[in-house]
Amino acid sequence: MSIHRYTTLISAANLAALIASGSETMTLFDCRFDLTDENAGKLAYQAHHLPGAHYVHLANVLSGPCTGQNGRHPLPERATLAQQLAACGLHHNHQVIAYDAQGGIFAARLWWLLRWLGHEAVAVLDGGLQAWQKANLPLSSTRPIARSGDFEPTAPLAVTTDVTTVMRNLSTHKYTLIDARSADRYRGQNETLDAVGGHIPGAINRFYRDNLTADGHFKPAHVLRDEFNSLLDEKPAQRVILQCGSGVSACLNALAMEIAGLHGAALYAGSWSEWCADPKRPVATG
Template identity: 55%
Template sequence: MPFTNLISPQELARLATPEWRIFDCRFDLAAPRSGRLAYDQGHLPGAFFLDLEEDLSSPPNGLNGRHPLPDPQFLADKLGSLGVGAETQVVAYDASGGMFAARLWWLLRWLGHDKVAVLNGGLPAWTRLGQPLDAIEPSAVAGHFPLQLQNGMKVDAEYVLGHLEHPGMTLIDARSPDRFRGENETLDPVGGHIPGAINRFFKDNLEADGCFKQASELQEEFGKLIKGGDAHNVVLQCGSGVTACHNLLAMEAAGLDGARLYAGSWSEWCADPARPIATGTD
């Protein structure tokens, strides 16, 4: 049975085979090279490294957000070169509670590959279990990754603009509450949020140990946000389309399938002064 949302360190240690592909997605927005440096110092045995900005995003142009989605064929070719094929079980991890690993999880599903899971608790949970790390960068026999793009998984700025205040869209913002209110904004040139959005800080999906809350608890919490509505009407966003994937993963783990991603998120939205913004808790 494939893993399609979360996998525990115990399950990974017990079940992983050389045919699986494990990806280290560690990153720091304030120090972009630190993830690669940390990988070189020690990573899960057999893990390959993928960089948020070089591999999991395309170059920003000032209007398309800070972390635009990568070119699908580019990412498919990259994954294929690292041995990911149609039947490969993929596991993504980081050291930030899944903050960056969830981006790879969503991207693979967008490319049509459902056999992908995030390591619950990430590297800290792995090491707490007493599992080893190594500093050897593995090699892989290149294969073919069959790209089957699932465009129904995302929406664009025009869709969001056209559905503001529309009962058919519930917009959830994954940023911290202060940034949602327009306070302490250090990453984007404009503070605030998209009018009508609800704030669900992605870290609220986690327990104190960095592992995801139980599915029943996540289901209850997200159920309150969407007021018992259809998850297919939910659009997830954040600052640049990264931590929104964490909320998507949490919803999926809770059995609330079908929510979509606004990948450009706040950094794209606020780049156009014609688009409305809100501040505070409104």
């Protein structure tokens, strides 16, 4: 009997059924995090989490070392990340489910990273922890026993780009840049995370929360497709570069585009925090 593989989203009901089935080919990750308090997500996990979930920390696992010039959350080394996930029991044939309680941005980061490692069977819990709790589904404070898995990186399913390409695009206009930050930060107002306010010249704004309904679930695929197509002006997804402040919330736009059937957009992982670290790079505001 074939087993359904989730590659974008999974509902709370379907995840509950998967957990109840006692599936030995699933790994569940709690990705909760707070950009202003790096211990908050881990403490929340220790208090309660979905049964069987392992915790992964944005800064320590889902990001690499910062140099001051490569952004606030640079990509980790592929081999290092794969080893850390395998240490949680991840095998190459596992269905991975990621969730958070912050609108999906940190779960989407893990979703994108696993695709970057070549793993397709990874999905985000639609509606996050809030959807799970609203359905009155059980939580646990027990940490799962870690058993080593055999997961290793393979050919990437996700595309990256770098600051050189983005800089070159200022004159070639080959790519459409989509900035996932809030509108005020995009304009250069109320900047609290980076030393410089503003955006990369030519970038257009698509706040990551615009992909969600009022209750925190993703909008239907056809709605997302229409909304992104209106931004792209018939440009194919392969000519899109997604960015944000540090390469995290842009992953939610990547997930939304995948749900919409718009495949192939690249992530500029360094994003605004890398771009603005060099005062020679131009800045736009307003």
